[in-house]
Amino acid sequence: MSPHLSIWRWHLTMATSILHRVTGVGLYLGGLIVAAWAVSLASGPEAYAGFKALLGSPLGLLVMLGMTLSAFYHLGNGVRHLVWDLGHGLDVKTATASGITVFAFTIVATAAAWGVAYMVGAL
């Protein structure tokens, strides 16, 4: 393993950085789930019912929860990266604060999405 990973004290911006990658790779699976949804819809009522049953199973819902957390994290942190690309917020204090903001956004947005889904009877 590269020495740069073992000689640094762990800090928040390291966690937000690697989480952006982890959630991005995880969302690749999310993209494949979207493709499976489209293909099952084009394949007829039975295939679609099978797809919905799979996503609605306990394991399916767990995967969807992971996808929701990953999507909102990657979205929030992606915007943080775009702001950095414009040259703003790169000092340590601001980067730490924006990282905490992204974590808060992830939790609030995921809770809101699942709360709405539950209230409208989508679960």
Add this chain to the structure above:
Amino acid sequence: MSTYRTPLSRARGLGSAKHGVGHWISERVAAVALVPLVLWGAYSVILLAQTDYYGAIHWVAQPLNATLTILLIAVSFMHMVAGLRVVIEDYIHKTLTKAALLMLNVFVGGLAGALAIFSILKVALGGA
């Protein structure tokens, strides 16, 4: 903003590979487009989860829904393939393994993305 490029490279407008800036900008354009598309996608997933096959067919048949779904799939898959490419390039250093994984990334992304877009078009155009 500050710049990291030398005055000469800026004057010539060229990086080492002659097209790095184009890659960088197109990655960011896709990322910006995905902000509204993903929020619309999350809203749509909640809508679709409430309905059955016939509700979903009816939903996809709406021109705006079909168009935004295809855009979401096309831009996400471009973003996914571009992102995973960087991850592979960063962590895999054996030439043959790296080349194979880079190709697999493009093939899986291309196949799944094409299947998804064709499926949406088929349903939207009434062939389902």
